[in-house]
Amino acid sequence: MTEAPWWTSAVVYQVYPRSFADSDGDGVGDLPGLTARLDHLQRLGVDVVWLSPVYASPQADNGYDISDYQAVDPVFGTLEDFDRLLADLHARGMKLIMDLVVNHTSDEHPWFVASRSAKDDPKRDWYWWRPPRPGFAAGEPGAEPTNWESAFSGPAWTLDETTGEYYLHLFDRKQPDLNWENPEVRHAVHAMMRWWLDRGVDGFRMDVINLIAKDPALPDGAPIGRGALGDGFPHFGTRPRCHDFLRELHREVFGDRRGRYLTVGEMPGVTWEQARLFTDPARGELDMVFQFEHVSLDHGPGGKFDPEPLDLRDLKASLGHWQRALAETGWNSLYWNNHDQPRVVSRFGDDGRWWRESATALGTVLHLHRGTPYVYQGEELGMTNAPFGGIDDLRDVESLNHYRQAVAAGADPEAVLRGLRAMGRDNARTPVQWDASHAAGFTTGEPWLPVNPNHSWLNARAQYDDPRSVFHHYRRLIELRHALPVVALGDFRMLLPDDPRVYAYTRSLDGTTLLVVANLGGDDRVAVVDGEWSAADVVLSNVDRVDVDGGRIALGPWAAHVLVR
Missing domain, CATH: 2.60.40.1180 (Golgi alpha-mannosidase II)
Structure with a gap:
């Protein structure tokens, strides 16, 4: 019998560094702060740290807009700080995987700066550039090359005045999409990944990696509602070329070192049939994918910011189906929370009377499925959604854009805020609650995002010595996966x-x-x-x-x- 890969019995812990621990009092978490808190992760018993982006970035999307893939942003520290973190993790028997964002870059990346400088620049074709729609002048309403809607609201195209053409950005306008059809782009990405592996990292979580293959014809999408924008997903989501690109990446980056590293692909809209192909070991693409079906079940008619109560039967049908679908070939990733999702105890649990019980029950249900569990920072403490007072308390670009667009279209501002309070990404990004002191022990200064006021009683220090705490329940769940082969492989x-x-x-x-x-x-x-x-x-x-x-x-x-x- 072939030995199971190491990650089948592993548990991954996601660190969103901006909100984890601040070492210098500027209110923003950093790498030295994370290093100083590794005792917490070792006590919990996790095997892998997934580090959200710490690369150089203008921070338009909190680091998911990268301006230099081989530099650490000064807000987080230095490459030397990164090396110390990595060495300390390895000394403690833990691994580190980097968050890799290569569907797009920042518009301040030197590649894009060159690309937008002139139509004949050698890097022009590293991104998706198109002239205005036929019959329209640049800048006119409806002149965008396609009707695709951005994930962050509004058109997915922005006019660049320098050359009079539009560039594609499936997310924020400061996040232009790379053109993976250009082999020079792929070779540059491969070289960068090898550079990080040579530095000692243990793999990559790949952001929206199933969006890298666009239909070169760039056709319009089906209209969304009565508006002018359309759904472009069929033309850029999980297209067949994506498999080609990932097989090439696996071959060129990992070579014959397969099995040593962990590769995870975040894939919005992926189906189980597609996931089985991506994670089939014989195909050499990815070890596992993040799918979103189960965290979309409470989206109402108006989308994610129009939530409705979860029907548990739907959740069981969804998770059970994925368990069966990948039982023989492929592998599941298991998660409730990440930097893009609201806190599960507030979302699917009861963060009032039954806070501890519901947090631990949800953790139990998730962790003992077949797959690799992911713990998002603070989840092991039962951290809850935050009581945001108004739009000025929010920082996330997705939430701010949605509010602006919805209110401009005539929606009730308070109704919009209710949806944002329930489902907004800032819920996941309030600072980790270490103790009951100022700013929950996260910083000696003023935190970049307000600390949840319930840190006075909901914090790590209060849970360490309480055997019934959420923290110790998560610790025991992780111990079960390590100790019982049936948990990993049954x-x-x-x-x-x-x-x-x-x-x-x-x-x-x-x-x-x-x-x-x-x-x-x-x-x-x-x-x-x-x-x-x-x-x-x-x-x-x-x-x-x-x-x-x-x-x-x-x-x-x-x-x-x-x-x-």
């Missing part, structure tokens, strides 16, 4: 798919069966499952009272049990 079977409150499943491997059963609601429930189980089989629970009688398991509000026999 088969998956969903139970009670039609129960609107109970989430239950089994994992099985070599005669060992693991049962996860959780009540994801505030009322008492009873779960009836196959087999003869007893309280003696419980290896982890988030509550003190365990009532197991054969196949009948009584569950209090947000109770979660893990049983093994």
Whole structure:
């Protein structure tokens, strides 16, 4: 039997450095701050740190707009600081993967500065440039080369006055898209990645990597509503050329060193059929993908900022389907939170009366699926959404653009704010709550984004010595993955798919069966499952009272049990 890859039993911890820990009092997290807090990650027991971008950047999208791939932005420190962090992580037995953003660069990257300088510049074709739509003059309404809408609202094209042509940006106007059809672009990206591997990093999380292959014809998309903008996704999302590009990247960057590194592709809109191709080891593309189906289930008719209550049956159908789809070929990534998602305990849990119970129940349900779990900073503490007072409290470009556009179109400002408070990305970006002191111990200065006021009681220091804390529950979940092969490699079977409150499943491997059963609601429930189980089989629970009688398991509000026999 082939030995399973190391990352099947690993747990990844995402650090959003701007909000993790500040060492110099300027209110922005940095690399020395992260290094000083590695004891926290070691105590938690994680295996890999995924570091969100620390490259040189104008920070239009908080670092996902890169102006120099081989430099650290001064706000985060220096390359020497990075090297010290990496050495310390390796000394502690942990790995580090970099966040790689190569669908686009900053408009201040030297590549784009050259590209926009003249139509005949050698780097002109490194980006997507097009003249105005036929029959229109540059700058006229509707003159954009296609009707595609940007992910951050408005047209996906911006006119550059220097040459009178438009450049494509699927995200912010300061994030022009690279033209991967140009082999020079691909070779430059490969060389940069090899440079980081030679420096010692252990892999890459690749941002929106399924958007790198555009249809060169750049056709219009289907109209969105009654507006002039259209949905261009069919023309740039997960196109067949993307597989070609990723196979080439894997071959040119990793060569025969396969298995040593971790590669993760963030892929909006990816289907399980596509994911199985991307993660099939025989194809040599990626180890796993991030898919978004399960974190889109509460999006209402108006999109993500029009949330509606989650139906647990939909969640079970979604996650269960992905478990089955990648059971034989490929691999799942498991996550509730990241820098783009609101806090799960506020989103799918109860961050009031049942805060601790719901945070730990949701963690239990997620972590014991088949796949590699990702913990986003503060999730292991049960951090919640923030009580943003108004639009002036927000910093995220997506939220600000949405508010401006929605209000201009006549939407009620308070209704728009409600959606942003629930689903905005700033919820994930409030500083990590280390203790009850000023700014939660994140900084000695004023934090770039206000600290959640509940840090007075919700913080790491308060949880370290509490064996019932969210932190220690997450620590024990990670221990189970490390200790029990059935967690990493067992088969998956969903139970009670039609129960609107109970989430239950089994994992099985070599005669060992693991049962996860959780009540994801505030009322008492009873779960009836196959087999003869007893309280003696419980290896982890988030509550003190365990009532197991054969196949009948009584569950209090947000109770979660893990049983093994």
